[in-house]
Structures are given as structure tokens and as C-alpha cells.
Amino acid sequence: MGTDSPAAPVGGLGAKSTVRAVAQHHQAVVGFLVGFFLVLLLYTTLASQFGSQTAIGVLESRPAVRADQNATITPTSPSKNLAQDEEKEKNPDQAPVNEKNPDQAPVNEKNPDQAPVNDASDRMEEELIREEIDHGGIKNGTNTEPVTPRKPICDLSDPRYDICDISGDARTLGANRTVLYVPPVGELGADSQEWSIRDQSRKYLEYVNKVTVRSLNASQTAPECTSRHTVQALVFAMNGLTSNPWHDFSDVLIPLFITTRALEGEVQFLVSDLQPWFVDKYRLILKNLSRYDIVDFNQDMGVRCYPHVTVGLRGHRDLGIDPTRAPRNYTMLDFRLYVREIYSLPSAGVDIPCKVANSAASSGAIAEQQRKPRLMLINRGRTRKFVNFPEIVAAVQNAGFEVIPIEPRRDLSVEEFSRVVDSCDVLMGAHGAGLTNFFFLRTNAVMLQVVPWGHMEHPSMAFYGGPAREMRLRDVEYSIAAEESTLYDKYGKDNPVISDPESIHKQGWQFGMRYYWIEQDIKLNVTRLAPTLHQVLRMLRE
Template sequence: MDNEEANVATSKIGSIFAVRFTQWLPGAFLLGCIIMLFTAVYTVFESYPVPLLKYSSIGNQQPIIHNFSNPRSDVYEMIGDIRLNGSSATILMVSNSENNMTPVTVKPYARKADNCAMQNVREWKITAEANVASPRCSQTITTPAVVFSTAGYSGNHFHDFSDTLLPLYLTSRQFNRSVLFLVTNAQDWWISKHYTILDSLSSYNILDIDSQNEVLCFSRVIIGLKADKDLRADHPSPPHYSMLDFAQFLRNVYSLGRESVKDFHGFRLPRMLIISRQHSRRINNEGDVVDMARGVGFDVIAEEMGHNIDSVAHLVNSVDVMVGVHGAGLTNQIFLPKDAVVIQIMPIGLDVLPHFYDFPPKDLKLRYIGYSVSLNESSLFGKYPMDSEVFTNPRAIQEYEEFKSIYLDNQDLNIDVSKFRETILKAKELLEP
């Protein structure tokens, strides 16, 4: 990974909030364990009501626990006398009442229905007990805190934003950087990679909470991150932030110059980015596609999406059209200027997957075009009989590893340039005033 400048903000609450940053990336993304694609639906969630858990008063305070849980994420906000022990993964709300609360367990990662993602996320216990049973505070911290995990599918670009960074924005933006991040399953390389965003949401250094043996006392703690749909922002509880708000936040974070496709200096050709892939779902005739798009009237760049998010963000923000085969690289549409065009090339069989990348453009005020490849454009053509379920009924392949091997890992494309030209012309037409 390219080295990222990380000027660590001065901690206002003591040296325990320092975290060691490294420049190591994970050796590989988690394989074979993304989602059970045919049984879990993450794109159309209806939020649960937001009840208050009953709780007794503490002195002059009225401690409460807000339950913001929904089908995708467990989220509890606690206000009162809160005592947190990182080494035992417990959060205690102190009560003067003898009626203790039934303990609640939480895994603070926003993909709770996905057992594969959640298996390595540390579980925390929330409970309330009488004052006499409460542990003594080692430190009392007045800053609100948010507890979240960097386990799950961290390291995958889509999941980094959909499961952690966007939910973290929705949860913590209300505090205007006066919030402390308590990270469980902390991974230094992940924190270093996304430090620019984390630093823009909190003015304090990050605490690896799992390593803390002390009892830290707070008056307000949120455990878990608010999230409802993949790469979308429509959580029903206030404050309400939209995907446009998130996009503007990212433009400020990375000092991106273009808010709209109309924002460029001087006359130039419309600019197109084709996301190159080298390991799976490659466009084998990418050069032919580039030449065709240039002939239509685009200034074309074909480039892989690197690990340096600052560089990627500036590149994507500079273009008017982004073209990519279904995959995590399309997550970078969040950096596009408004009214830009997203073209998603959908290989054979992948139309049965959740619609990760075609719903966000509407929220981001982008234009979306889907291109479904024909059988003769796929490298699967000729590998299987024409009446095989691989072609006739991809949903019948229930075992995820088999599905992944066929459609995701071992399918490349030879785009029909004449056919695809119609899609490129449509994109150009959408950019016209």
C-alpha cells in the first residue's frame, strides 16, 4: 500500500488513546465467505421500531438505552453512568434500583445476518446492575464514545464502505468530531488505510479497546453502527444524513474539486474511466473497448483501482463516466461528481446477486446504465453444455463456493464492441446539456 500521511491529533483524554499505525495490507481478502447469496437479502430492509429499554433512574439522571437495532445491525445508545471494560468486553450501566436489566449481547459490525462475516467479530455484553456491584472507574471520560469492529469483511473495498465507513458516518457525524472511537478487533493496517476519514469524524486518537484492562467510565456510549441497506443512507432515526451528504463529506475529506460534471476548467472531451481488472472478470479485449470509446468522442483512461484511496478518489472525481465489471471497484462511484454516469457490466449469472451498485447512483444523483453480457461475450461459453444450469438457472447452484468459482473467479469477458458502442453513445447523450 502507498504510504499515507497520518498526522495524529493530540489526545485530550490521555495516552491510552494512541494507536500504532502500520502500512501492512491484508494478504488476501476473505475468500469463500462473503454471503449466502440466495437466502439472505440485504437490499430491501424495513427498519424495526425504535423502542426504549426500561431502566431505573440514577440520582438526578434518567439513564436510558435506545435500541436502534434493525435486520442489518444491532445498535444501542446508552446515556447514564456507563462503565466499560475492554478486556472482558462488558458494558455496565449503573443503577440504584435492585431490578437489574437482562443482559444484551452485541457484535458491533453492520452485517449481523451474515454468519460468515460475524464469526470473527467480538461479542460484547451490556447489562445494568445495582450501584453496590459496579466496578470502580479508572478514568472518567466526558466525550461520547462509539464502539465498532474492524473484523468481518474488512479489507474488501465495498465492505469497508458499506459495512463500516458509511455506517460510522451515519452514527458519529452528529457529534461534529467530538466523539471517541473505541475499536474492537482493531487492525492497524485498516485504521492506517482509512485514517483520513476517521480523523475527519473524530478529533481524538483511536483506542484499541480490546487491549484495555482499566474500567473506563462514560456518560454516553453507542455500541454498533447505524445501517440499513448496502451502500445506502436511509436510517429512520435522527439525525438524518443522505448519500449526498456522505458524498459531500468525502469531497471535503479528500479535497475533491468537482461537485458536478459541469465543474471543469476550459473546453475538453468528456472523460471516461474504465476500471481494469487483472485477476478475475477481466475484459480481455479492453484495448478494443478503449479505442471504440475514443472514437465515439471520449478521453479514456483504463486503470486498476489501487489501495491509496486519496489517489483513487481524485482520479474518479475527475471523470464523467465510470465503466466497470461487477465488483468492488464500482464502490468508487461515491467519489464521482453529480450527474456523472455509471456503467456496470454484468457477466453471465451475476444478475441473481443483490443489487449493490445500481441503487446507489440514484441516491448520489448519478445516472446508471446496466450492460448485460451475451453468452458469446463470456468465457463460460463452450465450457458447459448449452442446456447446463450454469446458463439456464444460476439460482439452482446453491453452494456458494461453487457459484463463486464459476461466475466470479473463472469468468472473463470479450466485449462485443459494436453492441457495447450503443451503451457508450447513450452515456455520451446523458452528459449533453
């Protein structure tokens, strides 16, 4: 008991001091937390107000990586004093200063996994940078160039054709049927793009071979140029369904006009699957659309370098032009007048031949002395031919026309034949390629189309009637009766080929093609035809 009593006062003083120390500690902790909270709140507010500027600084700066460590040093904004940058280059091992608060301790490079106090704000800045990049670049009064995604080289979206446009360093390897795009050094990436397209206006036509278009990546070496050109180039095919005049124009010549007419000859043709007969037959059109030598693409062993290469032909529809999609709003009328100009035919202001001839006659001339309207009568050589051709010629003459009977041949000179067509007021023939010569008719001349049996009115209008009207020609159609078709004698009136053509078409296009395009010939009832001939005469006199 004597030993315990003196110790009591000492224990009481120790307890009071302990309580006091704890209270002071709590005050210090609370004060620190309050201060930290206020600093964090202030920083977050400032970051939200100037986040975009901070993002710009981060994007423009060049990150430096320590050669002896894996940690990435925080990049320095170009707006800082250049002396600090020089000092850092002199002392690369010196820990970087926190630029937002120079008095704060430097970043701990030895513990890169330690999260900084403003980790949430840094993530926000990263998101802002990504968002700005995704929207096409940062624009905030800086010199940073917009980051624009490169436009795809090839457009495969059109239901009719595929097209590739290469601007910049384009290199053609004809022997490999390949066209290369070499991006600028700054755009070379790890990925290489490649397309394989049919270089004509019908993307699903199997008769046309494909051309490969490839964009090189950083690991691929571009072949050296063997020739350099300042003019642009066009790669396209001449094969497919060509040799039929309708396809010559519909698949190649009209799409070629759409694709290159606005270039006014400043383009070189690199022709895959070149057809010498096509070049010879349509040489005036080809020479007018391009002032340069035609290159046989498949046989070209060099590497040609161009500032721009287009692969493929733009085609809007069968034997047609959509002005809303064509350069300079070209129309079928523009194409017809263009063709007539190339072949040195009379200008658009010159009237149809019979009116020109009769107006030049003396005022005292009687009607019998006036020139009759001239009608070119085309007889097809194989399918859908007129089996009573002499009888039809006589009927047309009796109706009051001068007749020029023609059986088209492949070796006909287009230059010479165009002048014969131009001298006519009417072009008459069965639905088929021979009517394609209507490009050489004058404005207000008449195309008289004989429509075969088998619900052929729609293709007749789509392939010839519609284009004729767009070119300011007058379209007249004569649909034959079942008895005027040789199918009537071959199959009989009760066969679906005669009695129900629609059921034939529903079985597939190949069945309609077989009967109505290939097997059918025509024996015109000249008595039934006579009213249509008189209708054409009245139109010419208007």
C-alpha cells in the same frame, strides 16, 4: 297438689319476662345490624369517591415496622399533624390510632391476622395503587415523581444490526470486551441484565467478534475508573469483510456516518479488532467524524468512564441510507458530498470535468480542440476481470473518450486516487468493488456498470445502480450476453450454468456465488458494446 298451685303464678311471670328480654335482644341486634350496614354503606361511598387520594397518602407515607414484632404498622399520611408523628417516635410501643376514625379502637397488633372491618376497601386501594404504578406513576397534584420503567439498554429488534445505548455511568473494560452500566443507587435492583452483540452493522456476520454489555445489580461492585471523559464514546469493529472497498463503505463507513455524523466530532472511537491499514486508508474520514484519538479497545487495559456509550453501528441496507431513519434525514447524496468535502474535491455546484474544460475554452475553438470526455476503465485483478482489456480500451477510445485504464491496488492512496476519479466524467467497470469509487464522481457524471452473466441485474442495481441514482449520478448498465462470459467456453451453452441460471440460484446462494461471482471472467464484444458507449456520450452532452 297443695305444693304445685302456688308455683303457677311465678312460672307465668317468668315466661313473660323471658319473652320481653328476647324481644329486646332482637331489637338490639337488628338495630346494630342496621346501623352497621349504614356505616359500611357510607364508608364505601366515601372510599369510592376519594380512593385515589387515599391511595396517594398510602404511597407517600413511610411504613414503620416494630423492631420487636413482625406486624406492619399502618402507615401515616404526611397530611396529618406532625405532632402525631413526633409523638409516635417518642412512644413507639403505643398502638397506632385509626386515622380514618380516631374514636375507633386501635388496630390489634397482637392479632395481625384479624381482618379489619374495611378489608374489602383496603384491597380496593391496593389495586388502585398498583393500577396507578402500572400506568407510569401517580399524578394528582402531589410531589410524587412518576415511576417510569427504565428503557432497555440494548435494542435487538432490527433485522440488520444490534445496538446498545448507555446513558449515565458507563464504564468500558476493553481487555474484557465488556461495557458496564452502573445504575444510580435508587435504581439498583436484584436483577442484572446482560447482552452479547456484534458491534458492527451486520448482526449475523460471524467474522465479527461479540462485545458484552452488562447492567450491574445491587450485589455487584463496579470497577473503579482509571480515566474519566466528558465526551461520549462509540464501540465498533473494523474487521469482518473489510479490505474489500464495497464492504469498507457498506459495513463500516456509511453506518459510522449514520451513527455519528450528527455529533459533529464530539465522540471518541473505541475500536474492537482494530485494523491499522483501515485507519491509515480512511484516516481523513475517521478524523473528521471524531476529534479524539482512536482507542484500540481490545488492548485497552484501563477502565474508561463516559457519560454515554454506544455499542454497535446502525446500518439501514447494503451501501445505502434510509433518510426516514437517519439523524437529520441524511441521504446518500449527503454522504457523497461529505466524502468529497473531506478529500477537498470541488463543491457540488461544479459541473462535470469535460463541460468545465470546454466552457473555459475560447469561443472560437472548434470541436476537435475541445477536450474529450474522460472515462476511467477499471479492470479487476482476479474475478470478473476483462480478459480482452486492450481491445476494450481501443474500442472506448474509438467511441470518442479519453481513457484512463486502472487496475486497483490495495495500497493506492485514497487522497490521490479520489482526485483522479474526480477528473473523470465516466467510471466504467464490471460489477464489483472497484465501482465503489463512484463516491468521488461529480454530480451528473456517469457510472457504466458491466453486468456479468447469470441473472446479475438485480444485485447490480441494488448494490451500485440504486445508490448511484440516489447520489445524483447517472447509471448505465450493459448486461453481457452468454457468449461474452468465460463460463460459456468452460461449460457449454447447454449446461444449466449458461442455459438456466435461475436453477443455479435456487440451489443456494453459494452456487450462484461460485459460478457467477468467482469463476466468471468477461470477454466483451466491443461491437455489441458500441451503442452503449454512444448513449453515454449523448448523456454527457445534455
